[in-house]
Amino acid sequence: xxxxxxxxxxxxxxxxxxxxxxxxxxxxxxxxxxxxxxxxxxxxxxxxxxxxxxxxxxxxxxxxxxxxxxxxxxxxxxxxxxxxxxxxxxxxxxxxxxxxxxxxxxxxxxxxxxxxxxxxxxxxxxxxxxxxxxxxxxxxxxxxxxxxxxxxxxxxxxxxxxxxxxxxxxxxxxxxxxxxxxxxxxxxxxxxxxxxxxxxxxxxxxxxxxxxxxxxxxxxxxxxxxxxxxxxxxxxxxxxxxxxxxxxxxxxxxxxxxxxxxxxxxxxxxxxxxxxxxxxxxxxxxxxxxxxxxxxxxxxxxxxxxxxxxxxxxxxxxxxxxxxxxxxxxxxxxxxxxxxxxxxxxxxxxxxxxxxxxxxxxxxxxxxxxxxxxxxxxxxxxxxxxxxxxxxxxxxxxxxxxxxxxxxxxxxxxxxxxxxxxxxxxxxxxxxxxxxxxxxxxxxxxxxxxxxxxxxxxxxxxxxxxxxxxxxxxxxxxxxxxxxxxxxxxxxxxxxxxxxxxxxxxxxxxxxxxxxxxxxxxxxxxxxxxxxxxxxxxxxxxxxxxxxxxxxxxxxxxxxxxxxxxxxxxxxxxxxxxxxxxxxxxxxxxxxxxxxxxxxxxxxxxxxxxxxxxxxxxxxxxxxxxxxxxxxxxxxxxxxxxxxxxxxxxxxxxxxxxxxxxxxxxxxxxxxxxxxxxxxxxxxxxxxxxxxxxxxxxxxxxxxxxxxxxxxxxxxxxxxxxxxxxxxxxxxxxxxxxxxxxxxxxxxxxxxxxxxxxx
Numbered sequence: 201x202x203x204x205x206x207x208x209x210x211x212x213x214x215x216x217x218x219x220x221x222x223x224x225x226x227x228x229x230x231x232x233x234x235x236x237x238x239x240x241x242x243x244x245x246x247x248x249x250x251x252x253x254x255x256x257x258x259x260x261x262x263x264x265x266x267x268x269x270x271x272x273x274x275x276x277x278x279x280x281x282x283x284x285x286x287x288x289x290x291x292x293x294x295x296x297x298x299x300x301x302x303x304x305x306x307x308x309x310x311x312x313x314x315x316x317x318x319x320x321x322x323x324x325x326x327x328x329x330x331x332x333x334x335x336x337x338x339x340x341x342x343x344x345x346x347x348x349x350x351x352x353x354x355x356x357x358x359x360x361x362x363x364x365x366x367x368x369x370x371x372x373x374x375x376x377x378x379x380x381x382x383x384x385x386x387x388x389x390x391x392x393x394x395x396x397x398x399x400x401x402x403x404x405x406x407x408x409x410x411x412x413x414x415x416x417x418x419x420x421x422x423x424x425x426x427x428x429x430x431x432x433x434x435x436x437x438x439x440x441x442x443x444x445x446x447x448x449x450x451x452x453x454x455x456x457x458x459x460x461x462x463x464x465x466x467x468x469x470x471x472x473x474x475x476x477x478x479x480x481x482x483x484x485x486x487x488x489x490x491x492x493x494x495x496x497x498x499x500x501x502x503x504x505x506x507x508x509x510x511x512x513x514x515x516x517x518x519x520x521x522x523x524x525x526x527x528x529x530x531x532x533x534x535x536x537x538x539x540x541x542x543x544x545x546x547x548x549x550x551x552x553x554x555x556x557x558x559x560x561x562x563x564x565x566x567x568x569x570x571x572x573x574x575x576x577x578x579x580x581x582x583x584x585x586x587x588x589x590x591x592x593x594x595x596x597x598x599x600x601x602x603x604x605x606x607x608x609x610x611x612x613x614x615x616x617x618x619x620x621x622x623x624x625x626x627x628x629x630x631x632x633x634x635x636x637x638x639x640x641x642x643x644x645x646x647x648x649x650x651x652x653x654x655x656x657x658x659x660x661x662x663x664x665x666x667x668x669x670x671x672x673x674x675x676x677x678x679x680x681x682x683x684x685x686x687x688x689x690x691x692x693x694x695x696x697x698x699x700x701x702x703x704x705x706x707x708x709x710x711x712x713x714x715x716x717x718x719x720x721x722x723x724x725x726x727x728x729x730x731x732x733x734x735x736x737x738x739x740x741x742x743x744x745x746x747x748x749x750x751x752x753x754x755x756x757x758x759x760x761x762x763x764x765x766x767x768x769x770x771x772x773x774x775x776x777x778x779x780x781x782x783x784x785x786x787x788x789x790x791x792x793x794x795x796x797x798x799x800x801x802x803x804x805x806x807x808x809x810x811x812x813x814x815x816x817x818x819x820x821x822x823x824x825x826x827x828x829x830x831x832x833x834x835x836x837x838x839x840x841x842x843x844x845x846x847x848x849x850x851x852x853x854x855x856x857x858x859x860x861x862x863x864x865x866x867x868x869x870x871x872x873x874x875x876x877x878x879x880x881x882x883x884x885x886x887x888x889x890x891x892x893x894x895x896x897x898x899x900x901x902x903x904x905x906x907x908x909x910x911x912x913x914x915x916x917x918x919x920x921x922x923x924x925x926x927x928x929x930x931x932x933x934x935x936x937x938x939x940x941x942x943x944x945x946x947x948x949x950x951x952x953x954x955x956x957x958x959x
Contacts, residue, residue: 380569
C-alpha cells in the first residue's frame with residue numbers, strides 16, 4: 201500500500217493543475233479506470249472540439265460561468281491563451297436563494313407534514329338513500345294493491361322500513377339540527393302508515409291511505425335529498441378554502457435569528473398564538489399573522505389578481521401562497537380560529553358570536569319541535585276527524601308538515617355561504633354576528649385620505665409669499681416634516697425635496713399637532729408652523745396673504761398647506777392626493793343599498809367637497825382631527841341606526857373605535873384587523889363588497905327563517921285541525937323545503953354575478 205505522503209503530494213499536484221478525478225486516481229494508484237464506472241454525457245472540448253466525458257476529463261478549468269472540461273494539457277494551454285472556438289455559451293452563475301438553500305438543507309421540496317390535507321368529501325345527495333327510496337316506492341305500489349290484507353300489511357311495513365332507513369342514513373342531522381327535527385318527519389310517515397292500516401282493517405275499501413303513506417315516506421326521503429343538495433355548494437366552497445391550508449408548519453428554533461435555516465416541522469394543532477412559522481417560495485402560509493422577517497411576493501387570498509409584496513410588519517392570512525422569497529410569520533390566530541376556517545361555524549346558533557337569525561332559527565328548531573309534537577298529541581285528542589285512525593292521521597300530518605329542518609338551514613346556510621364567498625375575495629368577518637350587523641348598516645362613514653384617495657399625495661405647486669424663495673420654503677417644510685416618516689404629507693414633502701436635490705436646514709423642537717400640522721424652531725431660532733388654517737390661527741398668524749391661492753387650490757380638490765416663519769406666512773404648498781381606482785363605483789354600490797355615505801377628513805371643507813363631488817358623496821364633515829373624527833362617528837350613531845366606518849387602523853383608530861361596524865383596510869391577519877370586518881387589501885371596492893355581501897346574507901337568512909316559520913305554522917295548525925291529510929301535508933312540506941333550503945346556493949350565485957372575483 202502507498203503511504204499517505206505520496207498520495208497527498210499527488211492530490212496537491214492534481215488539484216493545482218485542475219486535473220480530473222480519474223487522472224487523480226490514475227496518478228495516485230497507477231490503476232486504469234474500470235470500464236463499468238458510470239459516465240456522463242460527453243461535451244466538446246472548448247479548444248479542439250473533441251468529445252470529453254466530464255467525469256474523466258484530463259483538465260478542468262473553473263470559471264464564473266461554470267466548469268470547462270478539456271481533453272489534455274495542450275488544450276488547456278490554448279484555452280488559457282483565448283483559443284476557444286468550440287466553447288458553448290454559458291449563463292453567469294447566480295448565488296442560490298434562501299429558499300433553495302433551505303430546500304437543499306432539508307433535501308425535500310415539501311415535508312409530508314406540510315402538505316395540504318385531503319378534505320373530507322361532502323356527503324352526496326344520494327348516499328344512503330337508496331334503501332329508503334326503494335322501500336317508499338314499494339310501500340306506495342303495495343298500497344295501491346291493498347285490497348288484499350297481506351298487501352296492506354306489507355305496505356305499512358315498507359313505510360316503516362323506509363322511515364327507519366331514512367333516520368339511519370341521516371344520523372348526522374341529529375347532532376346538527378336536534379332530535380325533534382331529525383325524528384319528526386320519519387315518525388310522521390310511520391304514524392300515517394299505522395293510521396292507514398288501522399283504517400283498512402276497519403274498512404276493506406279504505407286502502408288508498410296506505411298508498412298515501414308510501415307517498416309521504418317518499419316525500420320524507422326527498423326532503424333529506426333536498427337538504428344535502430342545498431348544502432353541497434356551500435360545503436364545496438368552505439372545503440376548497442380549508443384545503444388551501446397545510447396540515448403543519450415550519451417552526452424556527454428559538455435560538456436562531458431572522459430567516460435562519462434550522463427549524464422543526466410540527467403539525468398545525470401544536471402551533472400556538474405567538475409562535476413563529478416560516479413559509480418559503482411556492483409554499484402556503486399556515487397561520488394568520490404578521491411578518492416578522494423576510495420579503496416575499498404573496499398571493500393574499502384565493503382570487504387575488506396579482507401577488508403583493510409582504511415585508512416586516514405586514515399581515516398575512518393562512519392560505520396565502522408565497523410566489524417568491526421567504527417570510528417568517530408571527531402567529532396571531534391558529535387552529536379553527538384562522539379566517540379561512542371560521543366561516544364553517546357561522547351557522548351555529550349558540551355562543552357570543554352567533555347571529556340573531558341563527559339564534560332565532562335554533563329556538564324554532566328546538567321549541568318548534570316540541571310544539572309540533574305537542575300539536576300532534578292535541579291532534580289525537582282534539583281533531584274532528586272520526587275514529588282513532590282519523591286522529592292518528594292528524595297527528596301524522598302535523599309531524600309531516602312541520603318544516604323544522606328548513607327553518608334551521610334557511611337561516612344558517614346564507615351566513616356560511618356569505619362568509620365563504622367573502623373569504624375568497626380577501627374579506628374577513630370576525631364572526632356571524634359581525635356579518636349580520638354589517639348587513640344592518642344605515643350610515644357608512646369614509647375616511648378621506650387613504651380610503652377614498654390613495655393616501656400618497658404629491659406636491660403640485662409652491663406659492664411663495666412676499667418674495668420668499670420657493671426652494672427655501674420647500675426645504676424648510678421638508679426639514680420640519682422629515683422626522684414624521686409615516687405621515688403621507690411628510691413623505692410627499694421629503695420626496696419632492698429629494699427630487700429637487702435640496703439640502704435641508706437644521707430645525708429643532710419639532711412638535712406634531714395631529715390633524716393640524718407641525719411646529720418647530722428654525723435654523724435661526726425663529727418659530728416655524730406648517731399646517732392648515734387652524735394651526736396658524738392658534739399660533740397667532742394671519743393667513744390672509746395666502747388666502748387667494750389657497751382658495752384656488754382647494755377648489756381643485758388639493759390640500760393647501762400654509763407655512764409661517766417668525767409670525768408671517770411665507771409660502772403655500774399645494775398637494776394632490778389622487779382618487780383611488782374604483783372608489784366611485786364602490787360608493788355607488790353602497791348608495792344603491794339605501795345606505796347614507798358620509799366623507800370625513802381633516803382638509804378644508806372646499807377640498808373635501810371637491811373630492812366628494814367626484815365620487816357622488818353629498819355629506820361631508822371637514823376640518824376634523826383624528827379625535828374629532830371619532831366624536832363625529834359617535835354623533836352619527838346617536839342620530840339613529842348603525843354606523844360603519846371604513847378606514848386604516850394606523851390613521852383612523854379613534855373613529856374605528858366609535859363605529860358599530862369598523863371596516864379596516866389592509867389589516868386582515870394582524871391584531872389591528874381583529875375588528876368586525878377586515879380586508880387583505882386597501883381597495884375600497886372590497887369594503888363595498890363586504891357591505892353588499894353582509895346585506896344579502898342578512899336578508900336571505902331572515903327571509904328564509906320567517907317564511908319557513910310562517911308557512912310552517914299555518915300548515916301545522918291546519919294539520920292539527922284535520923284540514924290536511926298526511927299525504928298533502930308531506931307534499932306541501934317538500935314544496936317549502938324546495939323553496940327555502942337552497943338559500944345558501946342562491947346567495948353564492950348572486951355574489952358571483954354581482955361581485956365577480958377580480959382574480
